[in-house]
Amino acid sequence: MPGPDIRADENVHGEMSTAPTANVHSGVETKTERKLTVLETHGYVLGRTIGSGSYATVKVANSDRHNCQVAIKIISKFQAPGDYLKKFLPREIEVVKGLKHENLIRFLQAIETTHRVYIVMEYAENGSLLDIIRKDQHIDESRGRRWFKQLVEAVDYCHERGVVHRDIKCENLLMDSSLNIKLSDFGFARGHMKPKNGVYALSETFCGSYAYASPEILKGVPYRPQDSDIWSMGVVLYAIVYGRLPFDDTNYTQLLKQVQNKVSFPREPKISTECRKLITKILAPLKIRAKIPQILADPWLNPHQSPKDEELDGKPDNATSKEDIKNVNIGTVTFDRKFEEIK
Structure with a gap:
């Protein structure tokens, strides 16, 4: 994927990452692993679905990074056509990251994992x-x-x-x-x-x-x-x-x-x-x-x-x-x- 905002995490299994958390049992502090989703590691907490297609879903998410709600398009690499993944998706990301206009949905970030590509965008709350x-x-x-x-x-x-x-x-x-x-x-x-x-x-x-x-x-x-x-x-x-x-x-x-x-x-x-x-x-x-x-x-x-x-x-x-x-x-x-x- 082109562009500086795409982060590949090829070592992620099931798109989860691990972060240690402390638990106390009988007065003894032990460390266990709490699994975070890839999006959570980037500061996004997914909410409701606002759109879906044959190989992509769009969800609202709360963003710590941007301090607002955003829309995230989630594209499945297994379901999307190869031509789309190789040609249209990279082209889309390359195009939108260079555009900034008050009447265009603003591109915020793209994240790539083993199984999916996430495109984070401005959220337009009043529908289409x-x-x-x-x-x-x-x-x-x-x-x-x-x-x-x-x-x-x-x-x-x-x-x-x-x-x-x-x-x-x-x-x-x-x-x-x-x-x-x-x-x-x-x-x-x-x-x-x-x-x-x-x-x-x-x-x-x-x-x-x-x-x-x-x-x-x-x-x-x-x-x-x-x-x-x-x-x-x-x-x-x-x-x-x-x-x-x-x-x-x-x-x-x-x-x-x-x-x-x-x-x-x-x-x-x-x-x-x-x-x-x-x-x-x-x-x-x-x-x-x-x-x-x-x-x-x-x-x-x-x-x-x-x-x-x-x-x-x-x-x-x-x-x-x-x-x-x-x-x-x-x-x-x-x-x-x-x-x-x-x-």
């Missing part, structure tokens, strides 16, 4: 954006504007440093105690992606979730991941204001057709024209897709610089019935964690 959308059904534009701008600024920060995320979605946008967005889960991220002589490197790893994937990823062609991150942000913005995803990911063939057509908007809730225009600029073909500077300068994100937002006149593009909206509400969608490589 997806949780809030499911609870509120959709987000008003005022809150949505604030959160989307935080997301764009976080991604802009990453791109400026040559880091692409490649798995932006509502589940990976966490909320801190002040309800600020924290972009998390850099498991598919890649660094060293700054352009050279104006030329951007292309990716051929087709990763992420179908519902958030750009047309070029779904087609299985080499793609510029910065542009695909922007597309995913457009899907997030749509999900924020409408409480549903713009594309149905249950059928790949239909999904591929949908993402190549102009995005449609449901009848309800009523969303401002400016917001719809921004979504349309982002969920657009590659040649005309908005770039981050254009998004940050957009009238919807800067309402004080633009005329008052206009609401829909009740005649939306390709209007969808209320029953259709109910059927594809974001709360009922099953999200894909990772693509199979598209042939």
Whole structure:
């Protein structure tokens, strides 16, 4: 594992270490061995589970070292795919340890043992954006504007440093105690992606979730991941204001057709024209897709610089019935964690 914060403890059996403690029996002090977990030796006491997958679990922990609660992702070396352990996990650690932005989950430490890898991170106590959308059904534009701008600024920060995320979605946008967005889960991220002589490197790893994937990823062609991150942000913005995803990911063939057509908007809730225009600029073909500077300068994100937002006149593009909206509400969608490589 690269990086200064990874501590290997290959002599640990069952990931326990021993520390002598004193016990008194019949007035005679004797020393016995009390077993400490590896995390305890680093000052972490595990608490409840807040997330789990096929080979990783995320738990809350109390940290003596940081004097606060942290989140610890526990990855099993026996259950995780070899490609993930050799390629994606080292890359994730290398990437996140160099990032520091108020809207990114902060990396604190990585610990490696014989059986597991522990990634210690900032704890976002208010769950994910997806949780809030499911609870509120959709987000008003005022809150949505604030959160989307935080997301764009976080991604802009990453791109400026040559880091692409490649798995932006509502589940990976966490909320801190002040309800600020924290972009998390850099498991598919890649660094060293700054352009050279104006030329951007292309990716051929087709990763992420179908519902958030750009047309070029779904087609299985080499793609510029910065542009695909922007597309995913457009899907997030749509999900924020409408409480549903713009594309149905249950059928790949239909999904591929949908993402190549102009995005449609449901009848309800009523969303401002400016917001719809921004979504349309982002969920657009590659040649005309908005770039981050254009998004940050957009009238919807800067309402004080633009005329008052206009609401829909009740005649939306390709209007969808209320029953259709109910059927594809974001709360009922099953999200894909990772693509199979598209042939």
